[in-house]
Amino acid sequence: MFADIENNKFIKKPSTVSIISFPFNGGQSHPGVELGPKELIGLGLVDQLKEMGYGIAETSGVVDTESLKPTVVAKGLNTNNTEWVSAACKELSSRVEAECRKGFLPVTLGGDHSLAIGTLNGSLKVFGDKLRVLWVDAHADINPLNETASGNLHGCPLALVCGIDKSPFFDWIKEHLGFDKLVYIGLRDVDLPEQKVIKKHNIKAFTMYHIDKYGISKVFDMAMDYINPNRDLPVHMSFDVDSMDPSVIPATGTPVRGGMTFREGHFLCEAMAETGCLVAMDLAEVNPLLGDKEAQFKTIDIGCSLVRSALGETLL
Template identity: 50%
Template structure:
């Protein structure tokens, strides 16, 4: 690890998708004593609440579509402010730990970390690729677009994002790996193929096993070598887990990661010693409320595994 201080950055935002409740995820994770859990692992847990959420939420109440994009102004502003907070945290030598909220936050976390670690690689663990552009998104929900905006793909430099997105982009497609995909839109398939982005779907996990998949993913982001020194940003959507493991999330898809597979990914990435940032997103305590506590506990456990807890100790 680059630091033993984790900065817990709340992102209580649901504007990237239509279901309310995911904005309650950060508070639910914190109320589950996540800071104490990290302190027991030897981390100092700082809390950042510097984003003006009243301003963002006021904007969200009157945010008409731009073409097909829903809530574009509030998503853009929230992402821009998050990028600044993540950058500030990383420059201070802390590990930014972003608690979502929906996965539209990925644009801000990717860009913020890239400003400090120009060679950082992102490992995106998710049922969905979240790489639609403004031109390909079938729904207009921006939690399905954060990767394309961070990469600066064609169709991402749209209002109001182009006022702050880096051009040329900081992030590079060859420093991105997906793990756990099983629900990918047609436009996303074309993007993934066109840019030769490395993807390990659930099919690959079934074929090779989670250990081999993670090894291949880490080899890829380290230029095809067994070195493990490239900085890593882990962006983990709880819907990567099978709904039997993490049911309280907005877009569950059957056939996902088992409890052990999800935790193995986090443990193996921790073992590289190169984690510089993490997102944990899409915990929605209002969905499947009888199982919300289970999903919250799994979210906390995935974070602990990324920051050093081993289930085998």
């Protein structure tokens, strides 16, 4: 296995990855997504990263999301499991923050994409105004909390991270991401309230239309030119596996046809590694209980290879 793990501009040498398992399903309605981290590691992700030459931090471990489940929940909220998502993400934030401060590269394995409320808060605390975010997803995940139709918080993380919503249930979020520091790649299913938010705040978004029109290489360059023109700023990549076409990654809770091909997804991750600017990564929405055995294996296997590509695995 070949890898370039020395070109990262922000990670302390020798390069160390902190695998943070976040077995959490409270941000959506399909059981099984909490098993994602265990299955990804079970298929050998940690061993593969070691083989690439990374040190693996011993301290990051597993967030005990079950123990953070509240016994009493507020009634009348528009969102589901609000207190649980908040408590679990607050804990996740402090894990990511701690690993970044050590100069390690945290890779958070989900779990549903509400996890980004925590991971982005953690990296924002360390990198502040310099932090840039690449959000790879079929969905925009920026529904205001009072406007989400499903009530599922995995469709809302960016509303909280960007400060559109200042919910009292998330009052631990003090740092917010500027709209000009965020870029989307892969969108193809955007809710009406999200369309309004994206237009109002002029958020840069490359949809599948742009990938078809320009190709993934140009789209990646344009996305980086927008958030990180000199390739000298730290980037947190939040990768939802539903950005990929369901024929490639079938075992995920909210698949949408017309997604990225196997190579488009891997190219994007390889290009991210090549910038040397990746400081944190999320891999969200792997659900090992959905679909048949083949669908489940494909999803977990390709989930691992996307992480390896983002961390510098090369073909030669």
